Amino acid sequence: MATQTPPRSDAPPKAPAGTHPSADDPHVLLENEYDFYEPIPPYPPRTEREAEFYTLGDGEMFLNMGPQHPSTHGVLRVVLKLDGERVVDIDPVLGYLHRGVEKLVENADYHQTISQVDPLEYISSLFCEWAPVTAYEKLLDVEVPRRAEYIRVLSGELNRIASHALFMGWFALDLGGLTPILWSFIERDEIVEMLAALTGQRMLFNYFRIGGVNGDLNHEFLSRLGDWMSRAVGQIDANIALLNENEIFVRRASGLGVIDSETAMRFCMTGANLRATGVPFDLRRTHPYSIYPELEFDIPTRTEGDSLARYLLRMEEVKQSIRIIDQCLDKMPDGPIMAKLPRLLRPRPGRAWAAVEGPRGVYGAYAISDGTDQPFRLKIHDPSFIHLQAVGALLPGNLLADTMAIMASLDPVMGGVDK
Amino acid sequence: MTALARTWDRLTLPGRALFILVPLLALLTIGLIVVIGLFGGQILDILIFNLPIVRFVFAATVLLLLAPPIAFVIIYMEMKIIALMNLRVGPDRVGPWGTLLSTVHGLKVLMKEDFTPSRADPVVFTWAPVVVFSTMALSALVIPFAPGLFAQDLNLGLLYFFAIGGLTVVGLLMGGWASFNKYSLLGGLRSAAQIVSYEIPLTLSVVGLVLLAGTMSLNQIVQQQGTSGWFTDWFAVRQPLGFLIFAIAATAEANRTPFDLTEADSEIVAGFATEYSGMRFGFFFFAEYIGVFIISALTTVLFLGGWNAPFPFPHLSWVVDPGSLGIGLLFIVAIVPVLGTLLFAAPFYLFRSKTRWWVALIIGFVLFNVAVGGLFGLWAYINFDWVAGLFWFLGKTFTLVFVFVWMRGTLPRVRIDQLMGFAWKWLLPASLLNLFVTALAVLAATALRGGAA
Numbered sequence: 001m002a003t004q005t006p007p008r009s010d011a012p013p014k015a016p017a018g019t020h021p022s023a024d025d026p027h028v029l030l031e032n033e034y035d036f037y038e039p040i041p042p043y044p045p046r047t048e049r050e051a052e053f054y055t056l057g058d059g060e061m062f063l064n065m066g067p068q069h070p071s072t073h074g075v076l077r078v079v080l081k082l083d084g085e086r087v088v089d090i091d092p093v094l095g096y097l098h099r100g101v102e103k104l105v106e107n108a109d110y111h112q113t114i115s116q117v118d119p120l121e122y123i124s125s126l127f128c129e130w131a132p133v134t135a136y137e138k139l140l141d142v143e144v145p146r147r148a149e150y151i152r153v154l155s156g157e158l159n160r161i162a163s164h165a166l167f168m169g170w171f172a173l174d175l176g177g178l179t180p181i182l183w184s185f186i187e188r189d190e191i192v193e194m195l196a197a198l199t200g201q202r203m204l205f206n207y208f209r210i211g212g213v214n215g216d217l218n219h220e221f222l223s224r225l226g227d228w229m230s231r232a233v234g235q236i237d238a239n240i241a242l243l244n245e246n247e248i249f250v251r252r253a254s255g256l257g258v259i260d261s262e263t264a265m266r267f268c269m270t271g272a273n274l275r276a277t278g279v280p281f282d283l284r285r286t287h288p289y290s291i292y293p294e295l296e297f298d299i300p301t302r303t304e305g306d307s308l309a310r311y312l313l314r315m316e317e318v319k320q321s322i323r324i325i326d327q328c329l330d331k332m333p334d335g336p337i338m339a340k341l342p343r344l345l346r347p348r349p350g351r352a353w354a355a356v357e358g359p360r361g362v363y364g365a366y367a368i369s370d371g372t373d374q375p376f377r378l379k380i381h382d383p384s385f386i387h388l389q390a391v392g393a394l395l396p397g398n399l400l401a402d403t404m405a406i407m408a409s410l411d412p413v414m415g416g417v418d419k
Numbered sequence: 420m421t422a423l424a425r426t427w428d429r430l431t432l433p434g435r436a437l438f439i440l441v442p443l444l445a446l447l448t449i450g451l452i453v454v455i456g457l458f459g460g461q462i463l464d465i466l467i468f469n470l471p472i473v474r475f476v477f478a479a480t481v482l483l484l485l486a487p488p489i490a491f492v493i494i495y496m497e498m499k500i501i502a503l504m505n506l507r508v509g510p511d512r513v514g515p516w517g518t519l520l521s522t523v524h525g526l527k528v529l530m531k532e533d534f535t536p537s538r539a540d541p542v543v544f545t546w547a548p549v550v551v552f553s554t555m556a557l558s559a560l561v562i563p564f565a566p567g568l569f570a571q572d573l574n575l576g577l578l579y580f581f582a583i584g585g586l587t588v589v590g591l592l593m594g595g596w597a598s599f600n601k602y603s604l605l606g607g608l609r610s611a612a613q614i615v616s617y618e619i620p621l622t623l624s625v626v627g628l629v630l631l632a633g634t635m636s637l638n639q640i641v642q643q644q645g646t647s648g649w650f651t652d653w654f655a656v657r658q659p660l661g662f663l664i665f666a667i668a669a670t671a672e673a674n675r676t677p678f679d680l681t682e683a684d685s686e687i688v689a690g691f692a693t694e695y696s697g698m699r700f701g702f703f704f705f706a707e708y709i710g711v712f713i714i715s716a717l718t719t720v721l722f723l724g725g726w727n728a729p730f731p732f733p734h735l736s737w738v739v740d741p742g743s744l745g746i747g748l749l750f751i752v753a754i755v756p757v758l759g760t761l762l763f764a765a766p767f768y769l770f771r772s773k774t775r776w777w778v779a780l781i782i783g784f785v786l787f788n789v790a791v792g793g794l795f796g797l798w799a800y801i802n803f804d805w806v807a808g809l810f811w812f813l814g815k816t817f818t819l820v821f822v823f824v825w826m827r828g829t830l831p832r833v834r835i836d837q838l839m840g841f842a843w844k845w846l847l848p849a850s851l852l853n854l855f856v857t858a859l860a861v862l863a864a865t866a867l868r869g870g871a872a
Contacts, residue, residue: 248830
């Protein structure tokens with residue numbers, strides 16, 4: 001079966017005068033004998049790779065997965081070339097969630113940019129704020145008060161747990177398990193509610209400020225946090241036991257999407273996906289920032305590098321995050337939560353790079369200032385985009401059923417990929 | 420005449436329908452009475468002469484009519500039980516505890532647009548749900564629900580069941596092929612591969628049982644399991660390995676989690692049903708849940724003793740002759756309902772200060788009716804064999820349905836290669852082993868008894 005590409009050289013038939021303008025559109029005039037059912041690109045192939053991909057071999061077929069598929073994470077479109085149920089090749093099509101955040105940031109002043117970068121990775125918004133805010137602080141040479149740093153770490157680790165809880169649920173759902181997502185959403189919802197008490201919003205917190213945070217710890221947040229911490233370990237263990245001892249889950253996830261440390265580093269993977277291959281790389285220890293040097297926690301690693309290892313590693317990280325939260329609450333100092341700064345920020349011309357360890361890996365921000373009150377450029381380095389590259393290497397050879405599971409185990413968020 | 424026209428104008432659509440239907444029904448009833456009055460004897464003679472055919476037609480009609488209510492019950496069970504396992508509330512809006520929700524779903528499905536994709540094969544596309552639904556419903560014809568309560572007692576009942584049940588795959592494949600959708604095609608092919616593979620261990624696991632029972636009539640298989648009245652007679656005890664294999668293969672046969680690859684929503688959207696909408700989708704949906712019921716019923720019949728109670732009950736006799744009550748009968752009919760209602764209503768009114776008196780009365784009336792219904796059921800259980808049989812049969816069947824739902828709430832889905840590997844590498848050898856051991860045991864038993872093998 002060869003590709004059935006429509007004859008592109010022919011101009012589409014002109015609609016008779018007086019009809020609706022959309023009648024000119026060849027995609028609307030379906031009485032033409034064009035075959036619109038194959039996922040062909042809307043242009044002649046531009047590269048050799050595209051031409052090779054969109055030519056079908058013997059017994060192969062295309063399957064257009066996404067952007068509206070029940071289990072794509074966000075709106076990722078993947079064109080799969082299938083041989084039976086086995087994936088031969090894939091062509092990811094990005095950009096369905098592109099909002100031009102980096103350009104928007106260039107036309108907003110420094111305070112406004114924080115709310116612009118917030119929805120990049122909507123699952124873990126605090127880390128999207130943390131990296132640019134730190135970069136601006138480097139540009140401005142601001143010393144952040146210690147209480148503010150503690151609050152940042154505290155809320156950030158809570159957000160990390162919320163993100164991992166969601167990961168666990170989605171991963172199980174992509175493997176066909178119905179219950180874990182609803183169980184893990186209980187924990188996530190509790191965390192999100194307490195963060196809402198702290199920041200004012202459930203999802204896009206807009207909480208970190210240049211030189212500190214927006215509001216101090218309040219009674220509702222602390223009482224909710226105390227309630228939750230008293231039962232958190234037990235709840236998380238129950239959730240983990242739901243999946244870890246499930247024979248079908250373990251058999252499906254182990255040996256799935258194996259990536260070795262060499263390849264992972266060549267792909268620039270970071271975070272849990274890299275640590276699952278045995279590389280103990282965690283910015284909180286390797287390039288310490290904020291108050292992490294003062295806290296005690298371990299960097300769990302695993303050596304298998306498969307989906308199960310990535311899943312188990314994230315569950316280990318949740319426990320470490322709880323340790324960090326405990327210590328933050330113990331050591332929380334008194335003092336101001338904002339550095340003294342003028343209303344209108346005009347940093348010196350220059351550039352600054354800052355990175356934080358988020359739940360998905362390294363969130364980086366590279367800010368360039370030209371001396372005005374708006375950043376000249378803010379480059380966001382997003383781990384989801386980096387990890388999604390690996391999909392091209394991991395999927396071919398696997399079965400159709402595993403495509404979504406492998407993608408879920410890398411835990412990408414399309415908001416961050418498409419920016 | 421003008422009054423009639425004005426009335427007609429003011430009627431709503433259902434009202435107009437009733438306006439026409441009620442006189443028609445009245446005419447039809449009168450006509451039927453007249454016809455039966457004139458030719459009743461001859462009609463009865465013809466019916467009695469063709470009793471097997473009449474029985475078959477009647478049973479098929481009853482089964483087809485019973486299929487949607489059974490599906491509704493199981494769908495509600497599934498929604499509610501999985502919700503409780505997920506720590507959700509589940510349906511609770513329509514009817515008490517949301518019990519009417521699946522019925523409303525059924526009505527909704529009837530009202531939705533019946534959409535056919537432009538490139539689909541319309542004939543095959545239309546007939547696929549019919550094939551799936553009718554094969555599922557017709558395979559219930561041989562299942563004995565209770566003593567005397569079965570459609571047909573075929574001497575090849577088991578074979579008939581597997582033959583008709585295996586036809587479902589044709590419908591699924593038709594739906595997957597005709598939809599002109601790659602997800603549907605993948606779902607249809609998966610169902611073909613899966614059902615064909617699991618038919619073999621499913622059938623082989625029962626051969627040992629057939630060797631022991633010496634018959635393929637489901638009715639006789641059930642009767643053999645009730646000889647001593649104890650559950651030790653059940654084939655689940657005598658054929659544990661066969662029971663296990665049958666349970667697993669039956670789950671795959673019914674396309675249920677963890678073997679629901681044909682409609683794996685995280686992989687192939689909705690499988691063969693992707694392009695279906697409206698009542699055609701409804702037929703697929705009903706067929707799935709009727710399949711669950713029928714597979715559970717067959718497991719009950721084959722391995723769990725069918726209508727037999729698990730242990731012998733002391734025989735009770737509770738026959739009341741109304742005539743012996745005399746004036747007491749009047750007392751019972753006139754006074755007991757009122758007294759009972761008041762008795763049941765009293766605690767609600769006395770101890771819950773917020774309950775209004777009329778609400779308490781309604782609650783009391785409902786509770787009284789429940790109590791009377793329970794007593795009546797007990798009386799029926801004692802006096803009628805088939806009521807007792809139906810009680811045990813449905814109890815066991817719905818326990819198995821619960822297990823199906825439980826698995827859906829708990830287990831992830833297996834992969835297609837794991838599924839096929841499990842069928843061919845584990846289930847098939849295990850069922851052959853089971854058959855071999857059973858055959859040896861039967862031979863040995865026959866030899867010991869001194870008979871010829």
